[in-house]
Amino acid sequence: MTDETSRTDEEIRRAVVDRVREVEIMGSDPIGEQLIEDVDVADGIVTFTVDFEPVGRVLADRLTDQLRGAGLATDGVVHVRVEAAGSDAPETGLPVSGVDSIIAVGSAKGGVGKTTVTASLARALAEDGLDVGVFDANVYAPDAPDLLEADGPVATSPTGKPMPVETDDGIQVVSIELIAEDGPVAWRGAMVHDVVKDLLGNAAWDDRDVLLVDLPPGIGDAVYTIVQQAPLDGGLLVSTPTDECVRATRRTAALYSANDVPSIGVVPNMVGAAEGETTPFDGDTLAEDVAEAAYAEIEPVPFDPALREPTARSFADPASAGERAIDALRETVLEFIETEGGPAVPEDAVDLRGLPPESCQRQVVTEFGVADEEPVSVVLRGDPDDLVDVVDESLARDGRSLERTDVDDLGYDGWLVELEAAGRSAVEPAT
Numbered sequence: 001m002t003d004e005t006s007r008t009d010e011e012i013r014r015a016v017v018d019r020v021r022e023v024e025i026m027g028s029d030p031i032g033e034q035l036i037e038d039v040d041v042a043d044g045i046v047t048f049t050v051d052f053e054p055v056g057r058v059l060a061d062r063l064t065d066q067l068r069g070a071g072l073a074t075d076g077v078v079h080v081r082v083e084a085a086g087s088d089a090p091e092t093g094l095p096v097s098g099v100d101s102i103i104a105v106g107s108a109k110g111g112v113g114k115t116t117v118t119a120s121l122a123r124a125l126a127e128d129g130l131d132v133g134v135f136d137a138n139v140y141a142p143d144a145p146d147l148l149e150a151d152g153p154v155a156t157s158p159t160g161k162p163m164p165v166e167t168d169d170g171i172q173v174v175s176i177e178l179i180a181e182d183g184p185v186a187w188r189g190a191m192v193h194d195v196v197k198d199l200l201g202n203a204a205w206d207d208r209d210v211l212l213v214d215l216p217p218g219i220g221d222a223v224y225t226i227v228q229q230a231p232l233d234g235g236l237l238v239s240t241p242t243d244e245c246v247r248a249t250r251r252t253a254a255l256y257s258a259n260d261v262p263s264i265g266v267v268p269n270m271v272g273a274a275e276g277e278t279t280p281f282d283g284d285t286l287a288e289d290v291a292e293a294a295y296a297e298i299e300p301v302p303f304d305p306a307l308r309e310p311t312a313r314s315f316a317d318p319a320s321a322g323e324r325a326i327d328a329l330r331e332t333v334l335e336f337i338e339t340e341g342g343p344a345v346p347e348d349a350v351d352l353r354g355l356p357p358e359s360c361q362r363q364v365v366t367e368f369g370v371a372d373e374e375p376v377s378v379v380l381r382g383d384p385d386d387l388v389d390v391v392d393e394s395l396a397r398d399g400r401s402l403e404r405t406d407v408d409d410l411g412y413d414g415w416l417v418e419l420e421a422a423g424r425s426a427v428e429p430a431t
Helices: 009-020 057-072 114-127 144-148 190-201 221-229 243-258 285-291 321-340 357-367 384-396
Strands: 036-042 045-050 079-084 099-106 132-136 172-175 208-214 234-239 263-268 376-380 402-409 415-421
Touching (some): 009 036, 009 045, 045 057, 057 079, 057 357, 079 357, 099 114, 099 221, 099 243, 114 132, 114 144, 114 208, 114 234, 132 144, 144 172, 172 190, 221 243, 234 243, 263 321, 357 384, 376 384, 384 402, 384 415
Parallel strands (some): 045 079, 234 263
Antiparallel strands (some): 036 045, 376 415, 402 415
């Protein structure tokens, strides 16, 4: 084995970066223009993560070709992949990338302990080993950072994206409280929409398993923007045991339903801890309204001063009634994510989302060169039939053809396409 072929992945990465700096585009190089967000090397495979937003269609195709050439010209590189930055962001009015599941926590009534429930649930999920994010959407009274002990300010990435603040627990937090240095701001109308879109949709979340969105009370601009446009996987409802809160909870439940956001259930909060005490949900019309569409009946959360300091609690080893209720809520939310989350994107699938169409097609063809006898799995947006037709034509020029094509609809996430060339062992259709 030569010195060149025995180089470490990091040494190969540095050599690739040096070659990329020699690529000319937009009057500079891709790194100087901050188009390259990441260069990863593993087992001789180089993966470029590229921000295509500043470049046009023609330059995007040219850039992918130049990056592929720079990578393959580097000793020790056997294959090159190009991925688009934020490729996992679903095609909604408010796309969110870097997150697997998004759960809203809402109530049309203020003062029901919604933020306390959000912060406590975030802490419980993090203790369970999940990578958790919290977006504080309450632009008028942003209290989540205080409960989670998140200290600002929010910084920006080289490409101008808000960088979440990370707590000692590893929870990432984004909130207007971590940005506005001059106290409360009189946000209204389009201003609310813009700040929510910028902070939630553009935030550089770092591979979060779940993102909890603490909605402001009511059904105003911020709530409508998120519920109507964000790719929510589900929503929790929080209510205290009063008739007024029951009516408000019903309004929020109706908003979820009208926008096809599955209701996980109602969290009856601050119901008291006395033995035998009941809540207004027992036999109440709201229970019937929500039960038909809700995923689960959720255990009431008693009034518990311990929940005022969620970072000082251990929900993995609950010591109080409130902590036990939050731990039960954690189990319900995890069950919902696992059973209602829809088809998952396989870890070995090549992510083509966000790439120019021609680059997608060329990437798939090159994948067959390194796939041995395994099928090639890709994730993409657009019409998968177009990709299949072009790849089949390209393989035919090499005396091959597609033997099997399986397509799964991933909803917000696009399409999962599994391709197998003729002559290889058949695979069962995706389910």
